[in-house]
Amino acid sequence: MQTLTLAMILLAGSALAYAAGRRRAFALAGGRRNIRSLHSLPSYYGYLTALSCGIPAFLLIALWLVLAPGVIEKLVLADLPEATQTLPPNELRLVLNDIQNLAHGNITSGGADSTLVAAADHYTELQRTGRTAIAAASLLLGALGGAVALRRLSPSLRARNRVEQIVKLFLIASSTIAIFTTVGIVLSVLFEAMRFFRAVPVTDFLFGLEWSPQTAIRADQIGSSGAFGAVPLFTGTLLVSGIALAVAVPIGLMSAIYLAEYASARVRAVAKPMLEILAGVPTVVYGFFAALTVGPVIRATGEALGLTVSSESALGAGLVMGVMIIPFVSSLSDDVITAVPRAMTDGSLALGATRSETIRRVVLPAALPGIVASFLLAASRAIGETMIVVMAAGLAANLTANPFEAVTTVTVQIVTLLVGDQEFDSPKTLAAFALGLVLFLVTLALNIVALHVVRKYREQYE
């Protein structure tokens, strides 16, 4: 919170700097009448002053926020007794955690002996000093920056160009965030996945038929050697997504055709947004519905027909997921169908074809690439969907194609492995990142193909 206060003060300071810079500009020009003698409008001189006051100070704070925890830990460690300093990294980590907990007034894992208390005091002390120092330094830097900028103002200063240059730099920087995000995803997932593959060979992971990610915490524990064969997860994912697509593709495509070709403008105006609502409902709501309403219904129906249905079946999750992705199929298909040139449909109709014949023989072939792209995007959604399967598909890694049985999916396992306690040195936790890598690569491939097809298709008719 203190950082927030500091940021507020700096913002206020920058506002002051703006006012000062603007006044100075007027003064330099010699009154409001003569502002023509300035290179830029007076407010640009204000902005320039404000920016030179704010930017260095904020950069300093950001730097401190990133570096401070490490530096403080180093300093605290340096003061600990020799015996503690030479502990292996894991135990050292524990000691540090204890110190931090003590400093924050929480409960520690062991008893608090005097060295720990002293270290905790030292820690708090360092933090307080650091905070005061950084507050003072950033305020000073801000004031200095503002003052220097203010002194440098002159009628010939190209203030507007400088301000615009800074703004443009900000624009460019923000546009690179998308790239950094992708790089971040790839690196973080890849890095942890590599650590996992050091413990479990890639081939075992990709082609193994058994999944039971229980690893022994102690070396002498029995019955939890851990098996990381992901094939049951892949088949489970494919089964659930397959059911979902079997629901969503026909319903979505036919709805799109109906809306684009048959429905009156009024029906379209009402029905289209309502279909979109299906995409706007949070997935956790679908999960709730699948687990508490659809699951029991399917189970009861199955039992009435003499089938054994598990209460968390692939069918229930798949059906509900299918409904969720209907809008993904229908809205994109609708777009590509309406993008087919009117002349083509009119020509077909004029030759005496019925509407359905026109749609099947002219519109659909012309729109096929776009429609296929919409299927691919829907498939990518289905594979990456998490909450519905977490709540309704179960955890049992069955290698089965029977939709009435419980299956588990890649996303479900990621959630189960990472919710709760994590240890980043056991393959159990790292397996989640390997699964995440597979998930990311598969959806990436689907998305890129789909987006490429859509782009090509747009160019064709535009």
Place this chain on the structure above:
Amino acid sequence: MSETSQPAATRRTIEILNAGLARRRRAERRFHAYGLLSLSAALIFLFVLLGSIVREGHGAFWQTYLQLDLDFDAVVIDPAGTRDPTALAQADYDTLIKRALAARFPDVQERKERRELYGLVSPGAGFVLRDQVTAQPSLIGTRRATWLLADDEVDMLVKGHYDRSAPASERRVSDREVAWIDDLVAAKRIERRFNTGFFTAGDSRDPERAGIWGAVVGSALTLAVTLVLAFPLGVATAVYLEEFAPRNRWTDLIEVNINNLAAVPSIVFGLLGLAVFINFFGLPRSAPLVGGLVLTLMTLPTIIIASRAALAAVPPSIREAALGMGASRMQMVAHHVLPLAMPGVLTGTIIGMARALGETAPLLMIGMVAFIVDIPHGFTDPATALPVQIYLWVDSPERGFVERTSAAIIVLLGFLIAMNALAVFLRRRLERRY
């Protein structure tokens, strides 16, 4: 017909056409029906979904209370007679409730039955009494009829969620409890009131005490972080790509990236958040700050794509006019193009925010899934979010949580509908067509 005996080649086209016409018309009608059927199936599902949630959840907005003649015994509450607030806060108020229950049903003697009887009142009722007494110490020594929060099992039975005709072994309430409750109902000592606790309390293990306020605050803090970061960054990116960027490989790469990120599964963003923000930068787990950062990355593509569309819709004549009057490119964008595109940008932002509000999976990854009773007060306090709260409650076995979950979903959907309605309103009212 005499023509049918002629060779096919000499048949007139119109006859071939007529022969197939009935079949083709049937096919046409069938195709039409399929379309209508598909659309109705999707819409019917939507209504079933919403209908079942409303049917299940509306009950949770009312909560069962029962009235007991409480004896605010000074010996129990304040044996020293000092009226000292700390002593009052530590007194055993559950005893008062137990005594009142025992007095109401004097023939209950056996220990096991007694325990069942005491279970009629929520474990949280004592805290409410404590607050009442500390606020108004003059209550001590008096005897008055007091309304107390009933246990969730009582609540469920009164609301009719339990089948009374089922054999006792399959019910969660025993015959004795049913008899007591019926007795209280007959004496008009049980009533349903508007459930304010649901909107003001944090999470709890007892369904009757669990509320959504903690989750709502957590969601609000998370969304605040998301909005503060995603809006400026998204608009800046859109402006750069649409107005300044040269067409080259680099900007092409950025575009492909943005389009692809829009379709990356949300759980992958959670993995990113866990690996980068928590493990690498050491930010606290379960904090709205980290949740907001992750959701920012997730919503940025939505905002960028919508903002770009809005910027592209501003006609070039406006840009040319501004440039012609001597404005710099930056002035043209800041003073003319961006204000005109603002309605579209805002619409996209609101829709992105709505999606972020409903997102659950990435928040599970960064630990916003803990059982948190306290209302979060800052961006680094442990918190949960509304959809995560729903997920947590679905996992709870008590019947009372089913109702609460549905009610929480109603609240969540209410927020989403409000946000989307605002977006539609903005689009209708402010967007200009050129």
